[in-house]
Amino acid sequence: MFQTFDDTAHPEQGPPRLEALRAVMRHDGLAGYLVPRADAHQGEYVAPHDDRLAWLTGFTGSAGFCAVLHDAAGVFIDGRYRTQVKNQVALDHFTPVPWPETALHDWLRAALPDGCVVGFDPWLHTVEQVRKLEEGLSGSGITLRAAPGLVDGIWPDQPPPPQGAITPYPEDMAGETHSDKRTRLAASLRNKGQRAAVITMPDSIAWLLNIRGSDIPRNPVPHGFAILHDSGQLSLFTDLAKCDDALRAHLGGDVTLRPETAFGAALRSLQGPVRIDPASCPVDVANQLQEAGVPATEARDPCALPKACKNPAEIAGARAAHVRDGAAVVEFLCWYDNQDAAQLTEIDLVTALEGFRRDTGALRDISFETISGSGPNGAVMHYRVTRSSNRTLRDGDLVVLDSGGQYLDGTTDITRTLPVGQPGDEPRACFTRVLRGMIALSRLRFPKGVAGAHIDAVARAPLWMAGQDYDHGTGHGVGAYLCVHEGPQRISRVSDLPLQPGMILSNEPGYYREGAFGIRIENLITVREAERPQGGDARDMLDFETLTFVPIDRRLIVPEMLTEDERAWLNAYHAQCREVLSPLLSDAARAWMLDATALV
Missing domain, CATH: 3.40.350.10 (Creatinase/prolidase N-terminal domain)
Incomplete structure (x- = not known):
């Protein structure tokens, strides 16, 4: 197994580590110290040697930071992690801070008197980050001082730097x-x-x-x-x-x-x-x-x-990787539907899915820790199942299953939401709104020069009309046998980078109701030159090619909520899934596919 299920968050270890850091801060004359998630290379994921934020606080999310003062410690997290952080840090010592709604400079201004010095490690913070923080603190009398290695100095069993072969x-x-x-x-x-x-x-x-x-x-x-x-x-x-x-x-x-x-x-x-x-x-x-x-x-x-702008060989590799990966996911879905789901756990789903990917003979690694969240765990957007959190599926649950594979020819990332038994009407209605947003983005044609921020609302509109939304971006970039989260391309309200042919992105609207259920549907898409429709203007247009081929669970769809165009897209997509994947499937999975892709 690539994935393990050990508990990596230990909230009880945070308070003594926090006090050790504060002792060093007092010795160095610092009123505050910043502990980021990032390493010196500023990637989203870090080696165990560089996982300073998790070691200090217990929080294991892929983004955030801690601002440590002598009488407070704020853990700054975005909307993806506001449920997760509550379960991972000692809340009597660490305070979750909604970010970026609360700016660090405003928090420091409110918490510290003039003349205080806040330390930071100059290898772990970027030029842009420090400049913006200094601008925000201008006039406050609070200054920043480079103070490298404070966390490393109190981490007695810090793992060694990685030494993987190149x-x-x-x-x-x-x-x-x-x-x-x-x-x-x-x-x-x-x-x-x-x-x-x-x-x-x-x-x-x-x-x-x-x-x-x-x-x-x-x-x-x-x-x-x-x-x-x-x-x-x-x-x-x-x-x-x-x-x-x-x-x-x-x-x-x-x-x-x-x-x-x-x-x-x-x-x-x-x-x-x-x-x-x-x-x-x-x-x-x-x-x-x-x-x-x-x-x-x-x-x-x-x-x-x-x-970011993949060349034809990289796009061809991505297509091949997605067909192979899609067949493995369909084999898993066939297996799932032939089990008594009420006897399965979240870990069972992770291990089975990884097994089907391994059966391809081409899997190099998973592309991230599989998210297998059932019921209320599905509302934790980046939930990582552990032995202590592992939950047995229950009738009426939704299961968010977000996973991917690293293959030599491409990186995959797919999310499907699965029913356990008979879900209620409200979750099905929410699922259908998420599906409508995903379809709208899949079908979109747009002029060159349009950025991710301009089209993010397309995927959210059905949810917005119902007074609902989700607290993550609609799409992230994906590498070519590289990082599953790749910049600078994004589909997000904060992305002003124009989309260009060859960019690979995710299309993943969702909906999350804390304590109840989560929903996410994700395909990968690539930007391409669009055909000019008859009667259209003489302007260059782009659209998306869908790379992911796995059926979307019809049991969660409320058909009457779909327009005719949406039904037509879904039926055509399912027909393409059958055509592309059937030659790679077992007899049982091929029969399952015929049923799963029946007309909506």
Whole structure:
């Protein structure tokens, strides 16, 4: 099994760890200290060595931070985690703070008197984060001070840094040599008058060099830093024990491997202007450039958009991975419908689904910890089942099953909501509204230049009309055998990045009623050039190709709530599921599929 079910949140351990941190803060003259979820590379997921927020507080969500004062400790979490955090932290010592509704600078202003100093680790906070916080604190008398390593210093059994091997990624799947990628990006640096770019995001480095790693669970990326020069040459700073002769041969003479300890000196020796991404560059990197007199230019990570816009080989790989993965999920659904669901637990579903994926013979890893939430657990948006939380399914439950696989040719992410017995009318009505939003986004045609923020409301509209909504984005980017959550593309009310052909995103509206049930339906989609309808304007349009092929449970649909166009889309989608998946299915699953995809 890739997934384990150990309890990783231990609220009772938080208070003594909090007091140990406060003792160090007193010694260093700090009134506050910031403990982020992020590591030095600013990825969403972190290695056990870097899971400082979870170690200190017990909170295991993928986003958030803790602001520790001597008389308070605020755990800042967004809407995805407001139920989860209550069960994971000692609430008599840690206070959940709704974020971003409550800004950190406002919270600090209200909690601290003028003249106080708040510490932060300059390797764990970005240039943009610290700048915004300093702007928000302007005039308050509260100042920030770099104070690296305070949590590490009180963590006696901190796991060692990861040392996963770095391996070449096949060129036929990457669709472009890393030499061509470096040449292309170097030209863009020269065009902007930049001599080099500092790259700190592991998935950017993995994409650029056509390499993969295993330093982060579920994400096939290596830890390291890179400097891309305007000549196309690149220096990769990583643990050299991860690099064998095959990797060195793959990288060739224009890529220099150096130990991470050489990164600082290399930064200070650069000739500027040097490009840094303020959204991902650690403060310490910017400080070292500044102290050495190396001019820096702020701009987006040069790999971000090229990585997001998949080439034909990457799209072909994604299609193949989704067909394989879809067949495995259908085998699971057939199995599920032939069980006595009331005898199953949430863990049973996770282990069975992973087993069917393993049976493909191509699964490298799961792409994230499977979310298997039944009944009230389904309302915890990023619920992770453990042995202590494991729940037996009950008649009338809904089960949110959000899962994915890492395959060499692509990364998958799919959510289906399943009934246990006979769900009530209200959950079915909510499910149908979520389905209508998912269909609306799937069918959408839109002009070039439209961003995720412009179309987010399309998926929410049926819920809004009923006075309902969900507290997560409608869609995140997905990598090509990389991270299941990839930026900068998003379908969200805060995303102003125009969608471009080749971007892969999720389409996942949902609805969650705390203490009762959760609903989410998710397919992956890719942006493509749209056909111009007869009579349409002479303007360039885009639409979405659906990559995920798994039936949507008709038992949860209220048919009369669907329009004729919505029914037509769903029936056509189910027909396509039959056509695409049937050759890969067992006889039992093929028979199940015929019934599951009957006309609505």
